[in-house]
Amino acid sequence: MRSILCLLLSTALAWPVPALPQNLPDLGESSQADFSPYAERQLGEKIMADIRRDPAYIDDPEITEYVRKVGQRLAAATSETAGIDFEFFVVRDPQINAFALPGGYIGVHSGLITAAMTESELASVLSHEIAHVTQRHIARQLQNQSQIGALSMVGLVLAMLAAKSNPQVAQAAAMAGSAAPVAAFLNYSREFEREADRVGYQILRAAGYDVQAMPAFFERLQRNTRLYENNAPGYLRTHPLTSERIADMQNRAQEAGGLKLQPDSREFHLVRAKLRAQQGDAADAAAFFKEALREGRYADEGAARYGYVVALMRMRDLDNARKEWQRLRERGGMHPMYDTLGAQLHFAAGEPAAAVDVLRQSLKRFPYSDTLRLAYAEALQQAGQHRDALEVLQALRRERPGEARLYQMLAKSYASLGQRTEQHRALAEFYYLQGSLPGAIEQLQLAQAAKDADFYTLSAVDARLRELRAKQLQEMQARER
Numbered sequence: 001m002r003s004i005l006c007l008l009l010s011t012a013l014a015w016p017v018p019a020l021p022q023n024l025p026d027l028g029e030s031s032q033a034d035f036s037p038y039a040e041r042q043l044g045e046k047i048m049a050d051i052r053r054d055p056a057y058i059d060d061p062e063i064t065e066y067v068r069k070v071g072q073r074l075a076a077a078t079s080e081t082a083g084i085d086f087e088f089f090v091v092r093d094p095q096i097n098a099f100a101l102p103g104g105y106i107g108v109h110s111g112l113i114t115a116a117m118t119e120s121e122l123a124s125v126l127s128h129e130i131a132h133v134t135q136r137h138i139a140r141q142l143q144n145q146s147q148i149g150a151l152s153m154v155g156l157v158l159a160m161l162a163a164k165s166n167p168q169v170a171q172a173a174a175m176a177g178s179a180a181p182v183a184a185f186l187n188y189s190r191e192f193e194r195e196a197d198r199v200g201y202q203i204l205r206a207a208g209y210d211v212q213a214m215p216a217f218f219e220r221l222q223r224n225t226r227l228y229e230n231n232a233p234g235y236l237r238t239h240p241l242t243s244e245r246i247a248d249m250q251n252r253a254q255e256a257g258g259l260k261l262q263p264d265s266r267e268f269h270l271v272r273a274k275l276r277a278q279q280g281d282a283a284d285a286a287a288f289f290k291e292a293l294r295e296g297r298y299a300d301e302g303a304a305r306y307g308y309v310v311a312l313m314r315m316r317d318l319d320n321a322r323k324e325w326q327r328l329r330e331r332g333g334m335h336p337m338y339d340t341l342g343a344q345l346h347f348a349a350g351e352p353a354a355a356v357d358v359l360r361q362s363l364k365r366f367p368y369s370d371t372l373r374l375a376y377a378e379a380l381q382q383a384g385q386h387r388d389a390l391e392v393l394q395a396l397r398r399e400r401p402g403e404a405r406l407y408q409m410l411a412k413s414y415a416s417l418g419q420r421t422e423q424h425r426a427l428a429e430f431y432y433l434q435g436s437l438p439g440a441i442e443q444l445q446l447a448q449a450a451k452d453a454d455f456y457t458l459s460a461v462d463a464r465l466r467e468l469r470a471k472q473l474q475e476m477q478a479r480e481r
Contacts, residue, residue: 002461037103040041040138044103050093051107052404058090059370061405062337063274066267067108067126067128070119070239074127075090077206080134080199088126094279096221098125100132110275119268120213124204131199136194191256191303202254210262211252269300273307282314302332309341312417318349336362336372343379363460370396377409386413420446421453425461428468437472 051057057066071088075081086104094111101107106129108122116122132138145185205211278287289308291297298304300396304326312321325342332338339362359376366372373392380389390413395404407430416421424447431439443467448458 027173033194037136039245040092040136041103044101044105046256047101047436048087048105051089054091056091056093058092059405060090060274060375063090063271063342064088065371066271067113069267071106071126071130074123074130074203074207074209077208078134078199078203081130084133086130086133092279098129100129100138102138104133105132106133110279114272114276114279116217116272118210118213118262119264120204120210120262120269121217123207124200124214124217126201126209127209128196130203131196132192135192135199135262137196138392140192145247198252205254208262213262228281230315233283264299266300266302267337269303270306270335273303274310274337277310281453282311284418286311286315286317302328302335302338305332306341307337309345311350313345321345324347334365336366336369339366340372340375343375347379347382351380355379356383356385360369370400374405381409381412381416384416386416389413390417402433404430419452421457421461422447424450425464428464434467437468437475441468441472444468 003305042118052059067088067090071086075084075086084104086106088106088108090108090113093109096111096115097109098112099107101114106126108126112125113122116125140302169429190213201211201214204214214329254311273289277289279285289304289311292304293301293308305324309324309328312318312324320454322345325345330336339358343355343358346352346358356376356379359372359379362372363369363376373396377389377392377396380386390410393406393410393413396403397410400406407426411423411426411430414420414426424443428440428443428447431437444461447453447461448465
C-alpha cells in the first residue's frame, strides 16, 4: 500500500487543482450540488487508474470475485445504494485497514481479510465503508472545509486513500501543499463515524450477516492496540475508535436478539488461506500451514491444505505440492478453487494439456463459475488454443462488458490469430476501462490502420473513436474551466 500512496502523491501533485467555491452548499442528505455524485465518480476513476497500475493492487480473479460478492450482497440489502456503481478491490498490505474512495470504490487491505475471524467480521467493515459512500461523507467533508477555499488535491487524494496508515507520506503531503486541508482530511469526523456505524449496522443486518461481528471485531482491534504501542492498526487511525462507539454497536446487536451465528462460506476460508500463503517468506508460510495441519489448528481443513499447496508452489516444491493437492482433493471435496490450483500445478510442471483438462472437467461440475471460466480461457491461451479461448472470452464479455481483464485477454488471442483490427479494438476498451483515454484513442487509430476487417467492423471502430474523442475534448474543457 505504501507504493500506492507514494505513486498517488506524485500523481496528485501533477493534477490541476480544482477551484472550489468559497461557500459550498450543504452536501449532506440528498443534496447533489457542486461536488455531485458524477464528480465524485470522476475523481474516483482518476485515483483507481493509478491504483490498478500499482504492484500492490491484487489482480486475482478469485480474490476479487469473493470480495465483490460480499460487497454486492451488502449493497443490495439497502435502497440507499441505488444509482451507485460499487467496485470492491483488494491491495496487498499487511495493515488491518479498508477505505472508501469517491464514487463507490472500496478498497480492502489483504491484512484485514486475514485478520477477520469470520466472514461477518469482514462484512461488518465493508458495510461501514459502504455507509461512508451512501451518506456522501466525502462530499460532506469538502463542505466542512469550505473555508479553505481552493482545496489541495494532494490532501483530498491522500485522505481518500487513508494515507495516515503511512505517516511519512502524510507528512510529505503536508509539506507539499497546505498542511491545513491535509490534516483536516486525515480522519472522518466522529459524527461521520457514528453515522457509518449506524447505517453500516443496518446494512449488515439486512444482508443477513451476524450483527455481533461488528462490535466483536472493533473491540478486538481496540483491545489489541496496546500490543502495537505507537503503531496501532491502520483501521484504528483512519477510523478513530472510542469505547462509546463500541458500546453503541453492542447495544444495537443486543436489541437485534443476541447471538445469531452466520456460517462462513468456503470461499472466505480459501481466500484467507490464499492471501496468508502469499505473504512473507514462502518457507515460513509453508511451515505455518504444515504446523496448523499437524496440530489440527484450523477453522477449515480444506482451506488449510489449500494454503499449504499455494505456499509449496511458491517454494517451487512441486512434488510435495502435487501430493498435498491430491490429499486436498481426497479430503476436502470439490471446489472450483481446488481445480484452478491444480491447473496451476500442471502449468508449473510443464503440462499445459493436463491443466486444460482439469479445468474442462471442473466446468462440467461448476458451469456457472465465472472465475473458473476465466481460468479455463487463460489455460487455453497458455496451451496455444486461441480459437477456443476466444469463444469462452466472447461469452464472458457479453455478460461482463465492464471487465478490463477480458479485453486484455481478447487482445492476446486476436493477436495470436493475426486479427489486428480486433486486437487493437479490444486493447482500446482495456485502456478505456483502465482510465487511459489517450491510450484507447491511439489503439482505435491503429485499428483503423490495420485494414484487415470488414466494413461493418471498421464503421464500429470509427464510431467508437468519435465517441472517445468527444469525451476527451469534454474532459479537457472541464479542466480549463
